[in-house]
Amino acid sequence: MVVLTADQVRAWDRFTIQHEPISSINLMERAAKCCTEWLCTNLPSSQSSYYIFCGKGNNGADGLAIARMLYEVDRQVDVFILEFGSSGTAEFQQNLQRLHPLPVGIHYIQTGSGFPIVPPGVIIIDALLGTGTTRPVEGEMRALIELINASPNPTISIDMPSGLFADQSTIPFSSVRAAFTLTFQCLKPAQLLAENAAAIGDLQVMDIGLLPRYLNQVQPEYELTGKTLSQSIIRPRNNFSHKGEFGHALLLAGSFGKMGAAVLAARACLRCGPGLLSCFVPEKGISIMQMAVPEAMVVRSTNSDHEKTNANDEHLGGDLPPLHQYQTIGCGPGIGTNPATVQLFKELIANFRKPMVLDADALNILSQNQDLFPSLPPFSILTPHPKEFERLAGKSANETERINKARELAKKHQLIFVLKGHHSLIAMPGGSAYFNMSGNASMAKGGSGDVLTGMLTGLLCRGYTPEQAALLGVHLHGLAGEFASADLGMESVLAGDISDHIAKAFIYLTS
Numbered sequence: 200m201v202v203l204t205a206d207q208v209r210a211w212d213r214f215t216i217q218h219e220p221i222s223s224i225n226l227m228e229r230a231a232k233c234c235t236e237w238l239c240t241n242l243p244s245s246q247s248s249y250y251i252f253c254g255k256g257n258n259g260a261d262g263l264a265i266a267r268m269l270y271e272v273d274r275q276v277d278v279f280i281l282e283f284g285s286s287g288t289a290e291f292q293q294n295l296q297r298l299h300p301l302p303v304g305i306h307y308i309q310t311g312s313g314f315p316i317v318p319p320g321v322i323i324i325d326a327l328l329g330t331g332t333t334r335p336v337e338g339e340m341r342a343l344i345e346l347i348n349a350s351p352n353p354t355i356s357i358d359m360p361s362g363l364f365a366d367q368s369t370i371p372f373s374s375v376r377a378a379f380t381l382t383f384q385c386l387k388p389a390q391l392l393a394e395n396a397a398a399i400g401d402l403q404v405m406d407i408g409l410l411p412r413y414l415n416q417v418q419p420e421y422e423l424t425g426k427t428l429s430q431s432i433i434r435p436r437n438n439f440s441h442k443g444e445f446g447h448a449l450l451l452a453g454s455f456g457k458m459g460a461a462v463l464a465a466r467a468c469l470r471c472g473p474g475l476l477s478c479f480v481p482e483k484g485i486s487i488m489q490m491a492v493p494e495a496m497v498v499r500s501t502n503s504d505h506e507k508t509n510a511n512d513e514h515l516g517g518d519l520p521p522l523h524q525y526q527t528i529g530c531g532p533g534i535g536t537n538p539a540t541v542q543l544f545k546e547l548i549a550n551f552r553k554p555m556v557l558d559a560d561a562l563n564i565l566s567q568n569q570d571l572f573p574s575l576p577p578f579s580i581l582t583p584h585p586k587e588f589e590r591l592a593g594k595s596a597n598e599t600e601r602i603n604k605a606r607e608l609a610k611k612h613q614l615i616f617v618l619k620g621h622h623s624l625i626a627m628p629g630g631s632a633y634f635n636m637s638g639n640a641s642m643a644k645g646g647s648g649d650v651l652t653g654m655l656t657g658l659l660c661r662g663y664t665p666e667q668a669a670l671l672g673v674h675l676h677g678l679a680g681e682f683a684s685a686d687l688g689m690e691s692v693l694a695g696d697i698s699d700h701i702a703k704a705f706i707y708l709t710s
């Protein structure tokens with residue numbers, strides 16, 4: 200699966216038209232046939248009446264072709280064409296001519312008062328605007344979209360919910376809110392944004408047979424993680440290897456009441472293959488860590504130049520252990536923002552120059568100390584959830600703005616950002632960006648992010664490059680969540696269960 204912009208998909212249509220060769224109208228027939236078959240297979244046959252709303256571009260032309268094909272399989276169809284003043288595209292005109300001889304109701308609507316009332320049980324097909332949406336909807340188009348959204352009837356959008364931009368956020372403007380969107384051939388960037396979930400509904404990708412070789416010549420704006428990419432990254436363990444070849448990781452995690460975050464990160468780290476793991480945790484957390492994760496070592500603060508107090512027992516502080524022995528460091532889960540911890544974090548940045556993983560409170564400390572950004576070791580991986588990213592980079596009006604900010608920061612400071620979410624976005628220092636395609640809502644629980652931090656630390660330590668660790672780690676984390684929910688159900692998966700299913704995810708990728 201690929202994700203392409205509206206312009207790139209249009210170029211793919213043209214490429215197929217030229218090289219298959221196939222006429223534009225016949226390509227549209229293929230698209231309409233896919234949609235009609237999907238409708239007939241997936242909607243109960245008792246729901247056999249359709250109101251199809253069409254614009255006068257090629258999305259509307261799809262709607263007209265679908266109307267004809269639905270009529271041919273005995274569905275009751277009424278078509279409503281929103282008049283824009285233009286005569287419509289050639290394909291629109293051709294499909295309208297093909298529809299005219301059939302006993303299908305064709306209604307032209309111009310004003311709000313001419314809008315139909317959709318009877319109960321009738322399925323709405325939204326073919327007003329597709330990937331050609333270039334400006335916010337207004338006037339009659341907007342009123343019609345509001346009417347569709349106010350109807351309790353199920354709406355199926357063709358290619359895109361009308362009004363939704365294909366390549367970027369639409370917020371604060373409106374669009375159709377569909378139960379299903381039948382999109383053609385590939386994903387469009389806007390279909391991966393959480394803020395569009397309610398507009399898109401259940402997304403179905405229709406294979407309309409565009410020529411695959413076009414993909415050899417296109418540079419996607421976004422790429423996707425997936426099995427093939429992960430498999431190209433994973434390296435086997437040499438039979439004669441010993442633990443010294445897989446590095447020694449250090450985890451800075453935990454505070455009083457949040458030792459769970461440290462334990463979760465440590466366990467997940469160890470499941471990703473490092474040779475050794477040491478955990479630097481507050482005094483009061485040492486026995487917890489030793490008992491919960493016997494495979495990990497614990498290092499303690501030497502607290503050289505200030506008196507030990509209860510507060511220091513409960514938070515990371517004091518002096519860092521010698522850092523030269525560590526391949527990488529993961530810092531942040533559950534550490535809090537106590538002044539002693541802030542000081543420790545500053546010393547960490549000043550003294551460790553290899554790529555590290557920063558999450559949670561390490562990011563919150565960074566937000567309060569933005570001058571540290573240029574000092575972060577290049578190619579470090581930062582894993583903010585939306586709120587943490589807002590603290591780092593300020594408010595964003597919508598998801599596209601947030602993604603663009605992350606991409607700019609990644610380039611400017613040579614860092615890797617993982618914007619966590621349903622489709623986490625990985626922004627690389629070189630400018631490329633990947634949407635992650637694994638994971639599910641069983642992971643929407645406290646501690647899932649701590650598991651990711653541990654995994655990324657483990658993979659970096661194991662010897663993967665930071666880019667490889669980010670791509671493999673984020674994908675593997677989502678896969679582990681999927682395996683966990685397959686075993687335990689969506690509600691009952693705990694963050695620790697994600698960790699316990701990393702093994703299955705690895706086995707899936709390597710078998």
Ligand SMILES: NC(=O)C1=CN([C@@H]2O[C@H](COP(=O)(O)OP(=O)(O)OC[C@H]3O[C@@H](n4cnc5c(N)ncnc54)[C@H](O)[C@@H]3O)[C@@H](O)[C@H]2O)[C@@H](O)CC1
Pocket residue numbers: 212222223224226227230231254255256257258259261288327328329330331332333334335336337340357358359362383
């Ligand atoms: N052979 C082809 O060309 C194929 C085209 N396909 C369909 O073609 C669609 C794209 O068609 P078009 O490029 O004609 O574009 P659309 O049908 O999406 O939009 C039509 C026109 O509406 C205008 N418009 C943009 N924003 C508007 C707004 N807010 N309010 C009112 N008007 C607005 C634009 O001038 C645009 O060209 C795809 O989404 C897909 O449904 C598919 O059938 C695949 C094959």
Ligand SMILES: Nc1ncnc2c1ncn2[C@@H]1O[C@H](COP(=O)(O)OP(=O)(O)O)[C@@H](O)[C@H]1O
Pocket residue numbers: 559584619620621622623637638639640641642643644645646647648649650651676677
């Ligand atoms: N609905 C979802 N689909 C896929 N992944 C999800 C979903 N909800 C959460 N996740 C993943 O779980 C992790 C949650 O991280 P975070 O919000 O930092 O949790 P915490 O701070 O409690 O550990 C992220 O990696 C995110 O991508």
Ligand SMILES: [K+]
Pocket residue numbers: 258325326327328329356357358359360361
């Ligand atoms: K549409």
